[in-house]
Amino acid sequence: MNNSSLQKKVWLSIAAIVLLFVMFVVTTYAFVSAFLSVEDNLFETAKVDIDLNGGVAIFTEEDFALEPGRSNKKDFTITNNSTVDVYYRIYLDGIVGDLQDVLRFEIYDGEELLYAADMDDFNRDTPFVSDKVLAVGETKVLSTVVVMDTKAGNHYQNQSCSFDMVANATQVRNNPTKVFE
Amino acid sequence: MGKNLNKKSSVLKILIIVLSVLLAISLSLLVGVKYVLPAISSWLGDETTVTVPNYITPSVDGDASNGDGTSGNQQLAGVSSTVQPTAPVLEFYQGNAEHNRRFEVRNMVPGDKEVRYYDIRAHHSKDVTLVFRGVVTEQTRNLGDVLDVVVTNAETGAVLCEGTFNEIHEIEFRTVLPANSDKVTDTFYKVEVSMDTSVGNDYQVARLLADLQWYIDEGSEGLDPPPQTGDSTQIVLWVVIAGSAMLLIFILLFTRRKNEEEEAETDE
Structure with a gap:
């Protein structure tokens, strides 16, 4: 070797x-x-995410060519994109224009009236809050009706109004009083 | 020079044999203590029973609490204490199939609480210190800041550890297990992980991975360094590595012998 x-x-x-x-x-x-x-050991938190009408405006400018006593009805969708069941609330934000004094909003589920308030009161402090749970992936079709006060005078002719309709969601679990952050 | 190398080679050969024998013994002991003894113990399981007072198995949802002392008692199929190694050994006591399982919690929302139970059996002939440690191995959005952990002794209700995952990360929580005539101590831990209802949206779609560790610290005054964290301590990994090394040695020896034979044939 x-x-x-x-x-x-x-x-x-x-x-x-x-x-x-x-x-x-x-x-x-x-x-x-x-x-x-x-x-x-794995811990993952949930996602809470809601979609309102696919981000598309529910009312357009033409929809507000109203007269006293006349109303306009529009359907819209609300979809739960969360990973858990949610409650949701809807309100108006960023309202601009004089018409807000004489407009009233109603929200319907089919024929059932769920909520009604003057535009001024349809805000974050007194929103429409769903009673029913929106399940994961569920889409709900609701209607909103905007009504012009019959007592609205000529002062409101050619007036307009713009606003954002906002939807928030909150978890159902551990939230019996429907607290939104 | 050739003679010197031959001599060196012989010494090395002896060393290899000695180390191989030692490794084989160590490996056998390891497998025996970690796998064979628990299997034997389970097989002899009818001999004794272990009672866990005030102790309720959690529901599927994981939300459970200690019982009132009357309805919460349950008897677990016990393990014989006739087979005990002299070195302190820890094992998960498999008395309840629902216990000793890792957490796998998805879609946590504020207010959620998950509970797991861990039954730790220590074989020891002297007083030993059982150490618990939580180690966060991965997290996003600092979820460990808002995930609360409470570890209690399910038998006595004594709180061993309390805080958020990030607060208890790599901190040792110690319990002394006094020696006893059975040379076995069973300790039952309840681990609760919860998220307060005040936790906000910043922690949505966050993730945390953590290891829960128990080990015996035989050093007095806690001066001994703890074992390293992570995968390096997995027993299966040790066994696989040791087995691979043995295989490698056999291949090495075989190749060497083959080479020697070939060279002998060439010399002829």
């Missing part, structure tokens, strides 16, 4: 010894360590 071959063997042997020693230490440590572990 030549020297280089023998040298190679020696190095191989040393490598084997090192490996053996490391493994011996590792197994001995594992044996005496008395260690228990419950690995990868």
